[in-house]
Amino acid sequence: MAxxxxxxxxxxxxxxxxxxxxxxxxxxxxxxxxKGKKSNGVALLAAQDGxxxxxxxMLFAEGKFGSSKRVLLILQAMDTAGKGGIVKHVVGxxxxxxxxxxxxxAPTDEEKVHDFLWRIEKAVxxxxxxxxxxxxxxxxxxxxxxxxxxxxxxxxRRYAAINEFEARLAEQGTAIIKVMLNISRDEQKARLxxxxxxxxxxxxxxxxxxxxxxxxxxxxxxxxxVFEKTSTEVAPWYVVxxxxxWFARIAVQELLLEALGKLDLSWPKAEFDxxxxxxxxxxx
Amino acid sequence: MAxxxxxxxxxxxxxxxxxxxxxxxxxxxxxxxxKGKKSNGVALLAAQDGxxxxxxxMLFAEGKFGSSKRVLLILQAMDTAGKGGIVKHVVGxxxxxxxxxxxxxAPTDEEKVHDFLWRIEKAVxxxxxxxxxxxxxxxxxxxxxxxxxxxxxxxxRRYAAINEFEARLAEQGTAIIKVMLNISRDEQKARLxxxxxxxxxxxxxxxxxxxxxxxxxxxxxxxxxVFEKTSTEVAPWYVVxxxxxWFARIAVQELLLEALGKLDLSWPKAEFDxxxxxxxxxxx
Numbered sequence: 001m002a003x004x005x006x007x008x009x010x011x012x013x014x015x016x017x018x019x020x021x022x023x024x025x026x027x028x029x030x031x032x033x034x035k036g037k038k039s040n041g042v043a044l045l046a047a048q049d050g051x052x053x054x055x056x057x058m059l060f061a062e063g064k065f066g067s068s069k070r071v072l073l074i075l076q077a078m079d080t081a082g083k084g085g086i087v088k089h090v091v092g093x094x095x096x097x098x099x100x101x102x103x104x105x106a107p108t109d110e111e112k113v114h115d116f117l118w119r120i121e122k123a124v125x126x127x128x129x130x131x132x133x134x135x136x137x138x139x140x141x142x143x144x145x146x147x148x149x150x151x152x153x154x155x156x157r158r159y160a161a162i163n164e165f166e167a168r169l170a171e172q173g174t175a176i177i178k179v180m181l182n183i184s185r186d187e188q189k190a191r192l193x194x195x196x197x198x199x200x201x202x203x204x205x206x207x208x209x210x211x212x213x214x215x216x217x218x219x220x221x222x223x224x225x226v227f228e229k230t231s232t233e234v235a236p237w238y239v240v241x242x243x244x245x246w247f248a249r250i251a252v253q254e255l256l257l258e259a260l261g262k263l264d265l266s267w268p269k270a271e272f273d274x275x276x277x278x279x280x281x282x283x284x
Numbered sequence: 285m286a287x288x289x290x291x292x293x294x295x296x297x298x299x300x301x302x303x304x305x306x307x308x309x310x311x312x313x314x315x316x317x318x319k320g321k322k323s324n325g326v327a328l329l330a331a332q333d334g335x336x337x338x339x340x341x342m343l344f345a346e347g348k349f350g351s352s353k354r355v356l357l358i359l360q361a362m363d364t365a366g367k368g369g370i371v372k373h374v375v376g377x378x379x380x381x382x383x384x385x386x387x388x389x390a391p392t393d394e395e396k397v398h399d400f401l402w403r404i405e406k407a408v409x410x411x412x413x414x415x416x417x418x419x420x421x422x423x424x425x426x427x428x429x430x431x432x433x434x435x436x437x438x439x440x441r442r443y444a445a446i447n448e449f450e451a452r453l454a455e456q457g458t459a460i461i462k463v464m465l466n467i468s469r470d471e472q473k474a475r476l477x478x479x480x481x482x483x484x485x486x487x488x489x490x491x492x493x494x495x496x497x498x499x500x501x502x503x504x505x506x507x508x509x510v511f512e513k514t515s516t517e518v519a520p521w522y523v524v525x526x527x528x529x530w531f532a533r534i535a536v537q538e539l540l541l542e543a544l545g546k547l548d549l550s551w552p553k554a555e556f557d558x559x560x561x562x563x564x565x566x567x568x
Contacts, residue, residue: 061487061488064487065487084379084381087379087380087381088379088380088381091380092376092379092380095368095371095372095376096371096372096375096376096380096383096385096416097368097371097372097385097387097418099380101380101381103381132380134381189565189566189568192565193562193565193566196558196561196562196565197562199551199554200551202551202552202553202554202558203345203348203349203551203552204345205554205556205561207556207561210564210565210568213568214568267483267484267486267487268486268487269486270483270486270489272489272491274480274486277480277489277491278477278480278481280494281473281476281477281480281494282473282477284473284494284497284498
């Protein structure tokens with residue numbers, strides 16, 4: 001077993017897509033803020049599971065006692081970038097009772113006749129929960145921009161609506177973590193080939209994947225615009241280098257740990273007389 | 285690390301509440317069909333995680349390709365019996381993307397003005413999913429019987445409605461596993477005291493817990509009746525001895541593995557020409 005090597009400082013500062021951020025200059029191979037190797041990162045992921053678990057349980061416990069705190073992790077990425085792996089290996093270490101994963105596919109007919117935030121609103125986490133969006137309302141300013149399904153005026157309306165929506169969630173006590181998993185075009189090619197070479201992964205391959213891949217540069221432009229328009233104080237974007245799956249996982253785990261840590265969680269105090277209850281139980 | 289000791293035969297036969305089953309004769313301390321000790325059981329739970337994970341992913345993959353197969357695990361028990369631990373340690377080893385946990389609390393005002401199966405129907409798993417009910421429609425024939433909220437005629441109507449409902453789910457391709465975690469009255473007392481002795485567990489304690497505990501014998505009668513009325517061929521009840529948490533967990537894991545195994549799962553075959561797609565990706 002390799003030694004557990006932690007982040008020296010939280011990677012949140014280096015990963016944040018703040019003013020002046022340029023996606024084209026972000027290196028998908030890099031491991032910002034992390035000095036360890038893959039084996040150390042894998043060990044770190046396992047070592048932090050327990051801490052994440054306790055914080056999530058505290059969040060859940062507080063939620064039962066009137067706290068409005070909750071967490072929303074939004075995952076966006078090109079195909080094969082590893083959203084599924086984040087859900088399985090990072091989110092999956094938490095108790096399913098306190099976690100809600102919401103995947104957003106192409107909208108249904110009913111969803112299409114509503115505003116784009118209608119289906120999103122229905123899936124936001126309740127107090128005490130960790131919600132995870134596997135794709136999100138950002139598709140409405142990404143794929144819609146790439147394919148021209150929304151014009152500039154409509155895109156502007158949506159960016160503003162998103163910012164208002166997220167600000168409202170934050171005011172309600174939601175810690176919002178927006179993650180773009182950043183893989184390179186070459187890495188996507190390698191992963192698509194790996195899927196084709198493994199019959200147990202054929203079900204994950206769609207002949208449509210190549211159609212979207214052809215628009216790679218347009219997607220990168222659309223993401224850049226998203227960061228410029230919607231990386232706000234209360235809901236910043238984090239661009240996580242994702243060519244190395246192990247790094248993306250520990251980075252997202254760390255972002256979750258940091259967000260939970262800032263919520264200042266504690267075990268709810270008993271609202272009953274412990275000694276008296278003890279006596280009642282003994283007699284029962 | 286202790287050696288992994290498996291079940292010699294699946295415990296499903298011994299645990300099944302078939303004709304003639306008597307709850308009062310079932311021993312909550314026992315470990316039917318299992319020769320190992322606690323340490324072996326803990327090792328078994330970890331060792332089987334991977335197999336459960338692969339089967340669940342196959343189920344999910346088949347669901348994407350038109351299969352109607354799905355799994356529904358129904359958990360019922362007295363307070364502190366360990367439903368939460370089953371969800372966390374057994375269900376929690378599967379990928380959250382393919383698992384839906386539905387907790388059923390006291391019904392809301394809206395739920396109350398519908399038939400008792402209305403809210404249940406909305407929570408049944410979609411094709412490809414593993415659904416988990418933490419409590420269920422059985423509360424409507426358990427707590428309702430214990431407190432006389434439903435009379436005999438209404439209870440009879442509900443048993444019949446449940447059987448029809450579950451038979452329909454089974455016809456739609458749902459493998460139904462109904463588990464009653466069987467703890468003893470003394471064990472519940474010990475666990476309630478343990479909760480009171482640990483401030484990080486106070487949030488799990490309710491002063492109402494003792495109220496239901498006072499009706500222990502009525503609950504056991506109500507469970508016995510549930511087994512007699514609703515342990516059917518397509519949706520049998522399993523009574524899992526639960527005084528030893530480690531045993532309850534490996535038993536439920538084994539029931540899940542057996543149910544998934546019977547679904548005859550396999551990776552969906554590619555509906556595209558793999559070599560042709562490979563060439564397209566290389567060129568892309």
